[in-house]
Amino acid sequence: MKTEKIILISSLILIAVLLAEAYRENINNEWQPFQKLYKKELKKKAIDKKEQKLADNYEIKMRQIVVPELNRVDRCVICHVGIEDPRMVNVPQPIKVHPGDILGDHELEKVGCTVCHDGQGRAVTKKEAHGVSVAFWEKPLMYPPFLESNCVRCHNVESLPELTLVKKGKDLFLRNGCLGCHELRGKGGNLAPELTNISDANIHLKHPVSEELLDRFHHNANIAYIYESVKQPGAQPEITAMPDFNFSEEEILALTVFLKGLSKKEVPISYLAEIQEGKQPETVHGEPLYRKYCVACHGTDAKGGVKNINYIKRTVPELNILAERMFLDEPENANKVSELLKNGVDITKMSPKLDVPKRGRVLAQYRAIRNVIKRGSPAGKADPEGPEPLLHMPSWAKGLSDKDIDSIIAYLLTLYPWEQEETSE
Ligand code: HEC
Ligand code: HEC
Ligand code: HEC
Ligand code: HEC
Ligand code: HEC
Structure with missing residues (x-):
């Protein structure tokens, strides 16, 4: 008698567990009502026997797009069932067709949804899939303009x-x-x-x-x-x-x-839709390089003025005076050197030799400036007891080629305020 009772009770428990599981899987889930709604719309919109039959046979089931190349399993289509169905216009989300032509340009089976939208592809509840109200979820759904x-x-x-x-x-x-x-x-x-x-x-x-x-x-x-x-x-x-x-x-x-x-x-x-940039050779121009790497510290048009806490010179040095620093006293000479550097000529080794007055000093200064750029230079403290200045001259030996550096110097040489000099004299 006792064993019969145990068997009965355990069978009942098993049935209860199975029922609960079936309920969770099939009845108490968020996506099923959407698929049912879609099926209803399919029936409503069917225009002939064939479409009627397709609608009748439409299965309510798990749906997903698997894209191993992108390491993604996107179940968004478990709710967004009408996403590729052009008839689904005057229906509520999530069973609407996708807006615009973008799915015409991208094969859904090959890309899925999350590669464009983010969100949690594997999730089957809206809260988790969109990840929007879940605090600090790794990749919540993105909204325009972030797509x-x-x-x-x-x-x-x-x-x-x-x-x-x-x-x-x-x-x-x-x-x-x-x-x-x-x-x-x-x-x-x-x-x-x-x-x-x-x-x-x-x-x-x-x-x-x-x-x-x-x-x-x-x-x-x-x-x-x-x-x-x-x-x-x-x-x-x-x-x-x-x-x-x-x-x-x-x-x-x-x-x-x-x-x-x-x-x-x-x-x-x-x-990839096209060859990516960076894989093509870049042309080297001093001005864009200056704006890319130097302008935040040395200022617009290299005029300086950027504050640096507890730095001897108070502001990061201006660089529009390089012509003077290089003993190039005449605009013609500064332009000559600038052109040579721009065209990739090594002015220290050229033959015939660089033809400007004070050539030795010009070349020595050029080498010194190039070295500061390559090696960097820590900013000295004004008050030795005070805080470390925040801005130091970084080393560019790794990030910029010799040609890049020459083209930046070439650009800086063109910035010298010659006219101002003349009027002030
Ligand atoms: C469990 C059902 C469900 C799943 C799964 C789901 N969504 Fe949604 N989605 C909805 C519903 C419902 C709406 C309608 C708007 C609402 O209720 O917030 C919606 C709306 C949207 C919108 C419109 C923007 C908005 O907030 O209204 C986008 C975009 C979207 N879903 C993308 C996705 C993507 C991408 C995935 C997969 C990562 C996904 N959805 C998975 C149910 C779902
Ligand atoms: C190639 C990128 C791309 C893919 C792939 C993609 N979408 Fe979109 N989706 C967009 C863009 C861009 C928009 C906004 C288009 C517009 O407003 O015209 C959009 C809009 C939507 C909207 C409407 C949002 C709103 O506010 O009304 C929904 C819903 C949506 N997508 C769901 C999906 C789902 C689900 C998938 C996968 C089955 C998917 N998308 C795949 C780029 C994509
Ligand atoms: C997973 C990669 C991928 C993503 C993400 C992606 N695209 Fe594309 N897209 C492609 C590829 C590949 C093509 C096909 C290019 C071809 O046929 O030459 C394409 C084609 C297109 C086209 C057709 C015109 C053309 O240049 O060929 C448009 C428009 C477009 N994509 C817009 C978008 C927009 C907008 C987004 C972001 C919402 C987007 N794509 C996201 C890969 C992608
Ligand atoms: C003079 C140096 C300097 C320049 C120039 C600069 N940043 Fe920053 N940035 C920092 C420092 C230092 C931090 C770290 C903040 C901190 O912890 O104090 C930072 C932090 C950031 C962060 C947060 C990064 C993270 O991982 O926490 C972003 C984003 C950022 N900067 C964007 C920019 C953009 C965009 C520009 C150009 C418009 C820019 N920065 C220019 C020094 C700079
Ligand atoms: C993070 C800020 C910062 C950036 C970015 C920066 N510099 Fe500097 N630079 C400085 C500081 C600070 C000094 C002064 C160092 C010193 O006092 O020794 C300096 C000094 C120099 C000097 C020496 C100037 C002189 O009067 O002695 C040159 C030349 C120079 N930088 C060029 C460049 C170039 C070229 C770039 C871009 C490739 C660049 N710097 C990017 C902060 C920066």
């Missing part, structure tokens, strides 16, 4: 006209000397955190971001952090070398969209 940031994983900024913000942000990044302190893909300074993978997860979160910003950016902590870092360098540790650039709101947003596109997680070459 742009993901397009540049496979596209060049220049080749898609719709990528307006990334393009603007990249221009700002390259023109304001961010690379003077930050490193990006092996190039740039060493005074500040590397930005190559700033968009990968929240590893960069060094301080909590405000609730207000989190709300504004749909609880994407990574975006909020990048935005705050650019807008208000003081939001970071109180004394920071990072200057306040006084960017406009639109410029901050553009920079944030650009930075949000920087990732170490590269897609396979077969997924």
Whole structure:
């Protein structure tokens, strides 16, 4: 008698467990009602027997897009069932067809959804899949205009006209000397955190971001952090070398969209829309290099004036006076040397020899300046007891070639304010 009872009870428990599991899997899930709704819409929209039959046979089941090349399993389509069905226009989300033509340009089976949208591909509840209300979720769903940031994983900024913000942000990044302190893909300074993978997860979160910003950016902590870092360098540790650039709101947003596109997680070459930049040879011009690497410390047009706490000279030296430093007293001579350097001529070894007055001193100064750029130079303290100056001259031996350095010097030589000299005399 007793064993019968045990068997009965354990069978009942087993049945209960199985029922609960079946309930969880099939009835109490978020996605099933959406698939049922879609099935209803299919029936409503069927225009002939064949479509009617297809609608009747439509199965309510698990759906997913598996993309091993991108290491993704995207179950978004478990709810977004009508995403490729052009008939699904006047229906509610999530069963609507995808807007625009973009799925015509990208084969869904090959890319999935998260490569453009982020979100948690494997999740089957909206809360987890969108990751939006889950605090500090690694990759929450992205909202416009941040979708742009993901397009540049496979596209060049220049080749898609719709990528307006990334393009603007990249221009700002390259023109304001961010690379003077930050490193990006092996190039740039060493005074500040590397930005190559700033968009990968929240590893960069060094301080909590405000609730207000989190709300504004749909609880994407990574975006909020990048935005705050650019807008208000003081939001970071109180004394920071990072200057306040006084960017406009639109410029901050553009920079944030650009930075949000920087990732170490590269897609396979077969997924790239075009040959990526950086894999093509770059032409060397002094002015853009100066703006890329030097302008944040040495100032616009190399006029100096950038404050440096407790530094002997108070502000970072101006570089528009290099002509004078190199004993090039006449505009013709400065232009001559500038042209030679621009064209890649080694002025120390050329033959016939460099033809300018005081050649020996000119060449010695040129070597000295080149050496400062290559080796760097720590900024001396004004008050020996005071704090360390925040801005030091970094070493560019690794980041810039000799040709790059010569082209920057060539550019700097053109900046000497000759006219002003004459009028003041
Ligand atoms: C469990 C169902 C479910 C899953 C899974 C799901 N979504 Fe959604 N999604 C919805 C619903 C419902 C809406 C309608 C808007 C709402 O209720 O927030 C929606 C809306 C959206 C929107 C419009 C923006 C918005 O917030 O209204 C986007 C974009 C989106 N989903 C993308 C995705 C992506 C990408 C995935 C996969 C990572 C995904 N969804 C997975 C249910 C889901
Ligand atoms: C190649 C990039 C790309 C892929 C892949 C992609 N989307 Fe989109 N998606 C976009 C862009 C860009 C928009 C905004 C388009 C617009 O507004 O015209 C968008 C818009 C949407 C919207 C409407 C958002 C709104 O606010 O109304 C939903 C929903 C959506 N996508 C879901 C998905 C789902 C689900 C998948 C995968 C099945 C997917 N997308 C795949 C780029 C993509
Ligand atoms: C996973 C890589 C990948 C992502 C992410 C991606 N694309 Fe593409 N895209 C491609 C490839 C590959 C092509 C096909 C190029 C071809 O046919 O030559 C393409 C084609 C296109 C085209 C057709 C015109 C053309 O240049 O061939 C447009 C427009 C486009 N993509 C826009 C976007 C936008 C906007 C986004 C971001 C929302 C985006 N793509 C994200 C890989 C991607
Ligand atoms: C003079 C040096 C300097 C320049 C130029 C500079 N930064 Fe910074 N930046 C820093 C320092 C130092 C930090 C680290 C903040 C801290 O911890 O004090 C930082 C932090 C950041 C961060 C947060 C990074 C992280 O991992 O926490 C971002 C994003 C950033 N800077 C963007 C920019 C952009 C965009 C520009 C150009 C417009 C720029 N920076 C120019 C010095 C600089
Ligand atoms: C992080 C700030 C910073 C960046 C970026 C930077 N410099 Fe400097 N640079 C300095 C400081 C500070 C000094 C002064 C050092 C000293 O007092 O010895 C200096 C000194 C120099 C000097 C010597 C000037 C003189 O009057 O003796 C030259 C030349 C120079 N930098 C060139 C460059 C070039 C070229 C670049 C870009 C490739 C560059 N710097 C980027 C901070 C910077």
